[in-house]
Amino acid sequence: MMVSQQDKITVSQTGIVITNFLLGTGILTLPRTSAEAVKAPDVWLSVAFGGLVAILAGFIMVKLSMESPDKTLYQYSRDLIGKWPGGLFTLLLICYFLATSGFQVRSVTEVMGFYLLEETPLWATAMVFLWSGIYLLTGGINPIARLYEIVFPITVLIFLIVIFMSASIFDIDNLRPVLGKGIMPVLEGVKTTSFAYTGIEIILIIVPFMRKPEQALKATLMGISFPVVFYMITVIMVIGALSIDGVSSRTWPTIDLMRSFEIPGLIFERFESLLLVIWIMQMFSSFTISYFAAALGLSQLLKKRMEPILFSLLPVIYLIAMAPKNINQLFQMGDLIGNSAIYLVGLIPLMLLVISKVRRKKFEKN
Template identity: 85%
Template sequence: MMVSQQDKITVSQTGIIITNFLLGTGILTLPRTSVEAVKTPDVWLSVAFGGLVAILAGFIMVKLSMKYPEKTLYQYSRDLIGKWPGGLFSLLLICYFLTTSGFQVRSVTEVMRFYLLEDTPLWSMAMVFLWGGIYLLTGGINPTARLYEIIFPITVLIFLIVIFLIANIFDMDHLRPVLGKGIVPVLQGVKTTSFAFTGIEVMMIIVPFMRNPEQALKATLVGISFPIVFYMITVIMVIGALSIDGVTSLTWPTIDLMRSFEIPGLIFERFESLLLVIWIMQIFSNFTISYYAAAVGLSQFLQKRVEPILFALLPVIYLIAMTPKNINQLFQFGDLIGNSAIYLVGVIPLVLLMISKVRRRKYEKN
């Protein structure tokens, strides 16, 4: 894949792309979904183990991609498993990224309507999000990465302010006893927490865009480490403030926790606005990079320029976003995406890596 030098990204930009891709709806929903799976205060351990699984998966993906540093997964999968099987896999991966981007658009519109713009139609909020995304992506991946570099420090700053506020009502007793029911519930929750780290698969697409692809593993480890810390702190603080029972009774527990704060006289009297600011920025990051990954895949599949593909996919993403009829169907949609990620970006890269090693050994023998 030929990428212009101007559109190349640095190691730090790559790490920030991964971080922003992983920090999505999990900030708002992970405390509830993980508690429902684990049913003990040891959820933070499940998040840590889920992060380790993500690091292992990222290691496999990067090792595979570094064998073909000038090609994306869409291209080298055909070299490894043949034109037709590779093409089918590429189409499935494109559909996966499209549904992910559509899910993110619908998620942000649902939350904005519930907390900010109650009478605003979903379609109007979705269109603003979609047109903002395509305006950014037509400039290429380098401007996109530079925007993420602006978003990330703002996210860290506001996140620290939010955690500082929660600390006032944090109760350590809500996190005890540690491993009171053993390790089994913790392990049962690893599958759920692993879903929060889906997004590492983007490394198999953006390695050819890196100026130093040999440092892709470093970028991946750094990119995954930040979300692990973010998610662990979020889960610990939300459970410590609301308790296990309080978390499971709320759809968006992190936002509902922030709504309980009100300090008259300050610029921001309702502090959930701060959390929504960083969350909307992170969802925008998640949406744009999955949108771009799908467009790159389709452009390489059809051997066309990526810019027209971006415009062609815009109505498709809109239709996907508007498919769920209510919030319950939206969560079911998210579970479907998470389950498909296990096979598409969890199992298949491992199989491709094994095939690559077998082929290399045969080549060396010959």
């Protein structure tokens, strides 16, 4: 795959792309989903172990990508397992990224409709999101990375200010006892918390766009580390303030935490609006990079220019976003995407890496 030097991105930009893809819906929902799975105050341990699983998966993905650093997963999968099986895998991966894009769009419209734009129909919010995404994506990977470089520090600053403002209602007793029910509930929650780290698979797509692909592992570790810290802080502060039972009964517990306190005398006395601003920016980031990955895959599969494909996929993503009839179906859709990620971007890359290593050894012997 030939990429001009002007279109390539740096190691730090690659790390930020991975971080922005990971920091999506999980900021608002991870405390609830993980609390339901663990049913104990040790949720933060499950989040940490989930991060270790993500780092291991990222290591495997980088090793696979470095087997053919000038090609995307869509291209070298066909070299490794054949044209038709590789083509089928590419199609499944494209569907996965399209479903992820649709899920992000619908999540944003649901939250904005509930908290910000109550009278605005879902389709109107979705269309603004979709067309804004296309405007960015037509410029390629470089404008995407530059936008993320702007979004990320703003996200860090506002997130830390807002989340630590809740310290006034934080109760350390809500996080005790540590391992009161043993280690098993923590381990059972790792699968759920691992879903929050789906997004690291983007490294399988963007290595050919890196100026220094040999530093892909460094970028991946950097890209995963920030979300691990973000998610641990979020889970600790939300559960510490609302308790396990309080978190489990709320749809968007992180927003409810921000609504649970106010600081009179400041310009902003309520802080959920600030949280929603950075969350919407992060969801836009997750949406655009998954949209890019889907369009790139179809472009390489059909050997066509990417720009027309971007426009042709827009109605597909819109239909996917509008498919869930209610919030419960939306969460079921998210679970389905997470479960499919285990196989598509977890087990299959490991299998491809083994095949690649075996082939290389056979070639060296001959």
